[in-house]
Amino acid sequence: MRLAKVACADCPIRHRAVCAEADADDLAVLESIKSYVSVPKGGSIVAAGDAFDHVSSVVAGCATMSRTLEDGRRQMVGLLLPSDFIGRPGRARSSFDIEAVSDVTLCRFERPAFEKIVRSSPNVAQRLLTMTLDELEIARDWSVLLGRMTARERVAKFLLSLVRREASAEGQEITDGPVVLHLPLSREAIADYLGLTIETTSRQFSALRREGLIETPSARQVVVPDVAQLTLEVLDDDGGPIA
Amino acid sequence: MRLAKVACADCPIRHRAVCAEADADDLAVLESIKSYVSVPKGGSIVAAGDAFDHVSSVVAGCATMSRTLEDGRRQMVGLLLPSDFIGRPGRARSSFDIEAVSDVTLCRFERPAFEKIVRSSPNVAQRLLTMTLDELEIARDWSVLLGRMTARERVAKFLLSLVRREASAEGQEITDGPVVLHLPLSREAIADYLGLTIETTSRQFSALRREGLIETPSARQVVVPDVAQLTLEVLDDDGGPIA
DNA sequence: CGAAGAATTGAGACGGCTCAACCAAAGTGG
DNA sequence: CCACTTTGGTTGAGCCGTCTCAATTCTTCG
Numbered sequence: 001m002r003l004a005k006v007a008c009a010d011c012p013i014r015h016r017a018v019c020a021e022a023d024a025d026d027l028a029v030l031e032s033i034k035s036y037v038s039v040p041k042g043g044s045i046v047a048a049g050d051a052f053d054h055v056s057s058v059v060a061g062c063a064t065m066s067r068t069l070e071d072g073r074r075q076m077v078g079l080l081l082p083s084d085f086i087g088r089p090g091r092a093r094s095s096f097d098i099e100a101v102s103d104v105t106l107c108r109f110e111r112p113a114f115e116k117i118v119r120s121s122p123n124v125a126q127r128l129l130t131m132t133l134d135e136l137e138i139a140r141d142w143s144v145l146l147g148r149m150t151a152r153e154r155v156a157k158f159l160l161s162l163v164r165r166e167a168s169a170e171g172q173e174i175t176d177g178p179v180v181l182h183l184p185l186s187r188e189a190i191a192d193y194l195g196l197t198i199e200t201t202s203r204q205f206s207a208l209r210r211e212g213l214i215e216t217p218s219a220r221q222v223v224v225p226d227v228a229q230l231t232l233e234v235l236d237d238d239g240g241p242i243a
Numbered sequence: 244m245r246l247a248k249v250a251c252a253d254c255p256i257r258h259r260a261v262c263a264e265a266d267a268d269d270l271a272v273l274e275s276i277k278s279y280v281s282v283p284k285g286g287s288i289v290a291a292g293d294a295f296d297h298v299s300s301v302v303a304g305c306a307t308m309s310r311t312l313e314d315g316r317r318q319m320v321g322l323l324l325p326s327d328f329i330g331r332p333g334r335a336r337s338s339f340d341i342e343a344v345s346d347v348t349l350c351r352f353e354r355p356a357f358e359k360i361v362r363s364s365p366n367v368a369q370r371l372l373t374m375t376l377d378e379l380e381i382a383r384d385w386s387v388l389l390g391r392m393t394a395r396e397r398v399a400k401f402l403l404s405l406v407r408r409e410a411s412a413e414g415q416e417i418t419d420g421p422v423v424l425h426l427p428l429s430r431e432a433i434a435d436y437l438g439l440t441i442e443t444t445s446r447q448f449s450a451l452r453r454e455g456l457i458e459t460p461s462a463r464q465v466v467v468p469d470v471a472q473l474t475l476e477v478l479d480d481d482g483g484p485i486a
Numbered sequence: 487c488g489a490a491g492a493a494t495t496g497a498g499a500c501g502g503c504t505c506a507a508c509c510a511a512a513g514t515g516g
Numbered sequence: 517c518c519a520c521t522t523t524g525g526t527t528g529a530g531c532c533g534t535c536t537c538a539a540t541t542c543t544t545c546g
Contacts, residue, residue, distance in 0.1 A: 067387050069479040069526070070500055077383040088376055095380060095484075118372075125368055129361075132333055132375045137338060139382035140320040144310050145440030147318040148485040152337035187493060195390030200534055210489060219543080236312040242340075394502065430525060443502055445526055462511095462525060487546100494541070495541075501534085516521090 003036035003105065005208045011107070016083035017057040021127040027116065033076045038107045045086065045098040046202065052094050055087030061104030062184035065096045066192060078194040081165065081184070085131055089115045101185060138241045146195045149234075154194040155204040156159070156233035157240075161215065163227055164242050174227065183223045246279035246348065252348070259326035264370040269360065276356045280349045282306075288329065288341040288349070293393065295337050297351045298330030304347030305427035308339045309435060320382065321438040324427070325407065328374055332358045344428060350386055364470040381484045389438045393476075397437040398447040399476035400483075402457065407485050424465045
């Protein structure tokens with residue numbers, strides 16, 4: 001669904017998205033070709049194999065990138081939150097499904113027009129490269145989790161990544177004190193993200209709760225009373241890239 | 244160890260590496276600042292946490308990118324073959340270990356000098372972006388393997404990725420007929436790549452051999468008599484990105 | 487209040503891991 | 517040239533963590 005445009009100057013992700021380094025000229029062009037689109041919770045943004053006619057930035061809401069095998073096994077490969085970029089300049093087709101898990105607002109560009117900007121604006125090209133390198137680092141970091149970590153470590157690391165991501169989105173320090181998290185994902189989606197089943201994921205939440213490492217006022221809310229203590233559950237936790 | 248330079252015009256990876264799209268001017272600059280370095284089998288190229296003083300392209304040999312957790316668990320996140328790029332412009336430290344698994348020849352640039360070229364040459368910047376996007380796709384594809392595939396599927400997919408990679412390096416068609424592979428990795432390294440143990444990996448090789456899907460004249464050689472048949476072992480195998 | 491979906495919990499099965507023995511190939515030194 | 521060692525790979529037996537299947541509870545929303 002089409003939405004009214006918001007001026008880039010007022011955009012909540014102006015300084016974190018692909019347009020972050022755009023100068024006044026770049027921004028004028030981007031502003032002229034962008035359109036806002038809203039995708040309802042559960043809606044598809046692109047399906048694996050589909051053409052990528054547009055690229056976009058997530059302005060609000062949460063989306064997932066995943067692949068489903070023929071027999072139904074499903075693995076999420078990325079969580080898309082505000083300021084994240086969707087699409088691949090220079091590539092016509094998506095090899096993953098991208099779906100809204102909450103109502104999502106996208107700032108969208110037609111792919112050819114966006115590719116032209118990438119070619120003409122070093123600022124935008126540079127920003128896109130930096131974001132892609134960040135994504136790559138996040139993906140590789142996640143590979144360590146998928147390949148080698150226990151269910152407990154996966155859940156703990158997932159929660160910590162949300163803590164960090166929320167802190168960085170709000171430009172805050174990472175405090176040790178109680179942090180309240182809103183989970184953007186269902187247990188099923190979390191399981192797909194972590195390479196586990198729903199049941200195992202749920203059991204790990206329960207175990208962490210029993211041991212006082214987290215509290216769960218509701219299924220979608222998690223309180224971490226002591227972030228440092230939760231961090232101890234994850235070997236290797238160097239802080240890691242912000243996923 | 245320093246080696247004599249090879250002219251870019253004679254370089255075996257000239258048309259596949261980060262310099263592939265470089266024009267004559269770019270190439271002159273690259274040629275003037277590059278140096279060739281050889282790293283012996285088993286040697287470290289960079290360690291996790293170390294400064295990235297240089298970036299480089301793999302000219303010959305094979306290297307791995309991996310992380311080792313404090314308790315010794317290890318996950319490989321990338322296999323580096325000729326034409327692959329090592330390093331991250333704009334980031335000073337590596338978050339993974341990069342090690343030579345055979346004697347490796349690198350075409351190396353000091354990071355600041357290379358970053359300058361990326362800023363001044365749209366061709367190089369564009370090529371770097373494309374390569375990074377390819378790497379990202381490969382990393383995400385691998386996540387599906389690590390998160391959801393069985394040991395048997397992992398080994399089959401690994402072998403198929405080598406078949407494709409060899410074919411693409413030599414610009415050949417992917418044939419169904421017998422393909423002879425040289426494994427660049429030990430069983431241990433393969434296990435680390437696939438998120439398995441040595442023993443499980445070895446058992447899967449044995450099982451595939453028993454069933455006639457592969458032959459193993461020696462530990463480092465694998466013959467795939469029928470690529471299509473091996474492909475049937477991997478659900479989802481859409482061909483996938485070339486890892 | 488009832489229905490449907492989401493999450494939790496339990497019991498048992500199973501795939502991959504651990505520990506251990508064994509084997510083959512490649513050095514190494516007397 | 518032959519013991520001896522070392523390194524890398526294979527195989528076996530049993531264990532354990534996660535999955536599967538199933539029942540139950542909790543939420544949400546007509």
